[in-house]
Amino acid sequence: AAVQVLTAKGYAGLRTAEVAATAGVSRGALTHHFPSRDALLLAVVEEVFRRASEAGRARADSVQSVDEAIAGLLSDSQDFFFSELFLVAMDLAIQGRLAHSPVNAVGSISATSRLPVEASWLRALISAGVPKELSEDLLWLTNSIVRGLAVRRLWQDEPDRHQRLFQLWRSMVTSHLTALTQRSHST
Secondary structure, X not given: OHHHHHHHHHHHHOOHHHHHHHHXXXXXXXXXXXXXXXXXXXXXXXXXXXHHHHHHHHHHHOOOOHHXXXXXXXXXXXXXXXXXXXXXXXXXXXXXXXXXXXXOHHHHHHHHHHXXXXXXXXXXXXXXXXXXHHHHHHHHXXXXXXXXXXXXXXXXXXXXXXXXXXXXXXXXXXXXXXXXXXXXXXX
């Protein structure tokens, strides 16, 4: 229910009374499980990131080729970093709004959920035939590019440009991998 309200109304519009009503529980029941708005938001971030982690790992585990690995990694990064909850989590982390939580609660949740996804994508790229060091670099660069564009949309949201840039990145990676393969076959 909290995810539903947060998605519809955003961080500023999230009211615990509305979450309780959407969930069909009393406010008392909600506060029994989540004693503060911050505790509820932290639980939402944790749950959504957990779901995204499961989906990302499953997507990575199904990869059969280099092209599928590159396309899948890019799609998984977009799905995660362009989600409303990622921006909410980032806002919470930056503003320190979770006053009743450990100092880096959002960072901890992010690491716990995203690092296993990254490990799955690294295995997928290596299994598809991309050398390990290059796989690591492609993983870092792809996530950094997508995350950077996700942040940029806060002041310049241009979905068509984003898609064009993602396609350009995919094309550059494919060209680079093709050139490496051709060089290794010619030597």
